[in-house]
Amino acid sequence: MRGFFPGRFQPFHQGHLRFVEQILEEASEVVVAVGSAGLSHTQENPFTAGERISMIHRTLEHLEDTTFVIPITNIEPYALWAAHVRTLSPSFDAVYSNNPTVRRVITENGYDARGVDLYERDRYRGTEIRRRMNAGEPWRDLVPDEVADVVEEIDGVERVRAVSRDDG
Amino acid sequence: MRGFFPGRFQPFHQGHLRFVEQILEEASEVVVAVGSAGLSHTQENPFTAGERISMIHRTLEHLEDTTFVIPITNIEPYALWAAHVRTLSPSFDAVYSNNPTVRRVITENGYDARGVDLYERDRYRGTEIRRRMNAGEPWRDLVPDEVADVVEEIDGVERVRAVSRDDG
Amino acid sequence: MRGFFPGRFQPFHQGHLRFVEQILEEASEVVVAVGSAGLSHTQENPFTAGERISMIHRTLEHLEDTTFVIPITNIEPYALWAAHVRTLSPSFDAVYSNNPTVRRVITENGYDARGVDLYERDRYRGTEIRRRMNAGEPWRDLVPDEVADVVEEIDGVERVRAVSRDDG
Amino acid sequence: MRGFFPGRFQPFHQGHLRFVEQILEEASEVVVAVGSAGLSHTQENPFTAGERISMIHRTLEHLEDTTFVIPITNIEPYALWAAHVRTLSPSFDAVYSNNPTVRRVITENGYDARGVDLYERDRYRGTEIRRRMNAGEPWRDLVPDEVADVVEEIDGVERVRAVSRDDG
Amino acid sequence: MRGFFPGRFQPFHQGHLRFVEQILEEASEVVVAVGSAGLSHTQENPFTAGERISMIHRTLEHLEDTTFVIPITNIEPYALWAAHVRTLSPSFDAVYSNNPTVRRVITENGYDARGVDLYERDRYRGTEIRRRMNAGEPWRDLVPDEVADVVEEIDGVERVRAVSRDDG
């Protein structure tokens, strides 16, 4: 059984890693789908698709027999999302997501939507990590070491700060 | 004389129906244009273009000699909107709308923009109907019976609730 | 039972009309879907979506209880076409088309694809009608009278000739 | 040395003119790039690209030996912006901008980003000028005379008011 | 009176220059519109919009009091072209073009379309110039010296050859 796990991963954090591990308790393989792949350098989406794929590939290196990583661009209308991901991904049996719109669209199209228990949801959030980066507070313990390395290499904290100062 | 009546119709409600009836007092035919046709499954635009066309076709069945229903996608820049709708619609003589931007764009392009007296504007609003659906309050009396039927068939209230819980 | 009949209708001709009539022998309603709606003023697609919708509405006026007319833009990848038309159209039970790609995409998505016997296929073709318009040969007998009227009103033959002289 | 100066110029105002003059103190030529060129008739972007180009051409007529004016559409992801403007503009040596995201993207792509001292930043702002237009307060002294002329010719204040009344 | 002169200018050649000069015999100003601005590095469109703008700016330097140069992207449907160029360009009174589709679209939208006598049409053609570049034959005498300079600076002949060898 193969699962499909969509997210924006801005950045990929410990909660996402636990999520993957939970999926792999019931699925033999999982496609990690990097959403909003066509966005970068904004407050909500500072990192490019390529940078996020790097973060995930490195973090999941020990799981590379059982994980795929693919980018997914946004699509309008949202009603097409299920068909869209089906054309972009290796085939899958269930979508793992706690996002209510994703779950709804998937269910309306006859696919299986499953949730997982989120691990310390308030602590492990992209919004919180980006806030800390911007404020100069500690953030490294919220992400896998491999992700911290990628952020370092691309001077990512400076980028988060730059786009946060942008008032349009 | 043929009128053109654009709206998002999320969903089509009693106020819209009165609007069509008012237009038909001075026009012999009216094109009902389903705007933002490329959007669905969002808080502002929960229903697909096809679902909204169904709502309108059924409601206006008794007027089918004098009404057309067509979808209209959004276009950027807004300056192109008048030309855009002209390529998508059977020809028309006047645009009926109370939206100030629509009226401005239409007028700047040399077309005739007309308003109508809105019928209980505060009561018959898409925003209010979606709020009621989400809150579990009564909403059926705000829409024609045919619209309530379509919402039922597509399990529309559940969809409105799902997309309303989405915090992005 | 409702059928879905996609075509480019450049222009809508006698063969298309027979096609609609054949569908209505087994379906109670039919959605006539004007494809490539985002194209006009080219050799293959001289008429706008709005003009084609006018041609069809007028021709099918006697069938307006049982027919819908909607425009459909192209979508890439073609794999999304089935989901795309489902979001744009009132719901339908079967797609009527002799186009092999349309039939394939529809079937791969679990829908019912049906063909019809084409009526004098070599004679009733958009390509042939546009060739005649361009060459100054008789073409009116290949289309319903209502279509000839629309072509006249928009000075359509001159447009076909103009875009045919364009070598890019 | 040629500079590149991007902005939305909604409308082009005295602060922008000073900015151009400052750039020309160190650069021999400057490309004035009209950003968000694909937007118009919104609260943030009331004027079309063509109207903004007219404003700038007229204002800079005395500098036409040393200035270029080109429109730039938005692009996603923002990571492509540096490459995007390079394909649309005559070649340049440095980008002049105080926008932190623009500066970041330019720097990440190996180009030279330079700032200038903003002239009475709080006073000379597009937001403030549009607010005044909408409120019926004096705005002409904030823009060059040539810009006021263009706004007059296109009945621009009325447009700003119309789109400001639009609640979506 | 201001004229509008659209073309792809791949590259800008002596025939185009004569065309501009002819327009300026009856118009006081001319907008030179660089079409297909969103294309480059193909056999038909080897040069970017920015490179073509450079070619034209340099060639028309002696006419800079009376000429504007702006890029124009393609738009679908072609029916929108007249409205599209109106949003992107300073206002104009007549379109100068010998292209039959351009003339048709312009006329259908109520604008004035004018032609000019082409100067040695068979000799001064983009197709012929690109063919010569690719074949290693002399081409410099077909373009203004300033254009030859730009082609040199960007190593343009090598680019034309590279994209010509591409069989898809």
Added chain:
Amino acid sequence: MRGFFPGRFQPFHQGHLRFVEQILEEASEVVVAVGSAGLSHTQENPFTAGERISMIHRTLEHLEDTTFVIPITNIEPYALWAAHVRTLSPSFDAVYSNNPTVRRVITENGYDARGVDLYERDRYRGTEIRRRMNAGEPWRDLVPDEVADVVEEIDGVERVRAVSRDDG
């Protein structure tokens, strides 16, 4: 050192596999980039991005420590292609391609473009394999076994035949 290997892979064949193996003789890792990811169900591009990713993942399973597979959509203008792939891919040091336009674009943007000796180029070509599928001739020996399996599972030969019968 990481290489980047773009192709359309319609389908992935023995020549592509040799190409990857040759790259890995000088690079420690290779990104296999599935181009024209937004196309499917056409004669030139019958397979979806997801199907092609499946073909490649299965074939390269023994190399999964050293290979990445990512989809790449087309972009216009081609001048943006180098920046586009940089935002979508983990970082790389050289592009391996024998396509002259790809090599040109890469070189113009300051990256390293490298070719490889093609293995029996006339035999191992997507065009030839699709022709054989359509004609009912043997094709399995031209692709890895894993690719033949995927084609089987998706009933791919029938799809190639369907889209080949489409005359537009």
